[in-house]
Amino acid sequence: MGRAPCCAKVGLHRGPWTPKEDAVLTKYIQAHGEGQWKSLPKKAGLLRCGKSCRLRWMNYLRPDIKRGNITAEEDDLIIRMHALIGNRWSLIAGRLPGRTDNEIKNYWNTHLSKGVKAQQSKSDHPQPLSNNTDDKAKNKIMKKKKKPAKKESKNKSNSVDEEAEKKTITYLPKPIRVRALHISGGNKKYSKNSSSSASGSSSLQELLPQKQDMDNYAMSYEPWVGEHDLLGFSVEEDQNIDRVNGSISEENIINNIDDMECESLERLYEEYLQLLKDDNNVSGENQGQLLESFDQSLFL
DNA sequence: AACACTCTCAACCGCAACTGA
DNA sequence: CTCAGTTGCGGTTGAGAGTGT
Known part of the structure; x- marks a missing residue:
């Protein structure tokens, strides 16, 4: 893809992984465990660079990867956490068991960022009621939403209507009130202790x-x-x-x-999760009120 | 049917932090 | 303390697939 290789990759495979490569990598890691990515390809007999192996394992082959759609609850949590901590995908992923930072990043870029931006611009600059060009574009976007997922693991269990409903019950953060933490600079590295795995066992304090x-x-x-x-x-x-x-x-x-009262934030978060668990029993307006109350509670 | 356009997401990249000698 | 090697993160890319005309 566009750029020059970061390191010597002469003779190494690139691009999509084959099932055979997946099997080799999985087998090797199951036998020897994760780590030693640099030397792993050689030991496992893969013509891939260590980085590629790590990425493939972390984002696709790991047994605890959660397959399937991002749920409305996850969707909502991503939005809120993004408003809170910005593009710290690994941290956000840590709150969503089985989800990878890459998946969340992609999901944000393809599904959420536009919506949030639109919400922001709408509140900042109210648009005229009708604009043919805009309507056309919006219709196009809405039509695209109907597109079934490529992968079977991503199969939409919900219809178009349900998709639309999901959007309506997704409570976007209040961009006016929630100030995203701006991290300057392109690449940031945080303490290893703060980077959480997809196991979801990390503490909310890590989010602070x-x-x-x-x-x-x-x-x-x-x-x-x-x-x-x-x-x-x-x-x-x-x-x-x-x-x-x-x-x-x-x-x-x-x-x-x-x-900061970390414990109280942790408690709030637990309450929030509980609310989400109760989603099945709560719908529409009531749910909105509940989530709204959580939203309010963050800004006591 | 054919083409153009758009979207999705797996994979890649560079960089900074970490680690150990 | 320094430095080289390794790891992990966030940004970016582009092939493939879906949709519109």
Whole structure:
């Protein structure tokens, strides 16, 4: 694909994996365990680079990978978590057992980002009621949504109507209130301790902005008058803001994080999960109210 | 039927963090 | 402390498939 190889790959296979390669890799990892990716291909007899092997295992072959559609609950959780922590796909994936960061990233880019952006622009710049060009484009998008999934594992169990309904019961974050944590720079690496596996056993505390994040956050902070940032700070009330410079004190931000009631957030999250579990018994308006209350609770 | 366009997602990339000598 | 090798992450790409005309 477009770029030059990152390392010498002369003689190595590239592109889609064959069932045979999958079988070899799976067999090897089952026998020897994960890790040693660099030397794995040689030992396993694969003509692939270690990176490729790792990626294939992590995103596709792992036995705990969850196949199937992203559910409405997962969809909603992704949106909310993205609003909270930004493009930290591995962390988001950690909250969704069996889902991979790559899958969530793809899902966000293809399904959610447009919707959220549209929601934002709609609230920022209300559009005229009718616009032929826009309507045409929207119709096209809606029609595309009808497209059945490629893979059998991705088979839509729901009809078009159900798909539409799913969209209506997906409660988008309130972009005006939720300030996404902006991580400057393209590639960021976080503490290994904070990166969670897809087992879903990680703590919500891992989701909390870390010092490094807050460093970046403090650097990129913009006054947000009359609203609350992601930590629930009311900008007007927030004593961390240097009124003279109009900037936020990095030190104070960090202290604020240290002082956060992590346990109470964890409790809130558990309650949220419980709400989602009860979804079958709650529908439409009531569900919206419940989720709304969770949303509100994040900004107490 | 044929072509053009759009969407999806597996795979790739570069980079930064981690690790151990 | 330094440095080289390894690992993991997020951004990007493009082949393949679906849809519209």
